[in-house]
Amino acid sequence: MEVIINGEPRTVPAETSVAQLLKLLGIEGEGVAVELDRAIVRRTAWTERVLTPGAKLEIVHFVGGG
Numbered sequence: 766m767e768v769i770i771n772g773e774p775r776t777v778p779a780e781t782s783v784a785q786l787l788k789l790l791g792i793e794g795e796g797v798a799v800e801l802d803r804a805i806v807r808r809t810a811w812t813e814r815v816l817t818p819g820a821k822l823e824i825v826h827f828v829g830g831g
């Protein structure tokens with residue numbers, strides 16, 4: 766199915782959870798925030814939130830420094 770990730774269309778398997786998507790993208794969970802259809806998805810819900818066709822995600826990586 767097709768979803769939009771950071772403004773770019775991407776095809777992912779049906780029934781993909783947010784956690785599975787991050788794994789597919791090679792993104793570690795630390796320092797990451799996920800917005801799904803304009804709502805922040807809490808890290809504790811990543812395994813339960815299943816994407817639907819046309820879902821719009823914004824995935825942000827936090828970078829620390831000094």
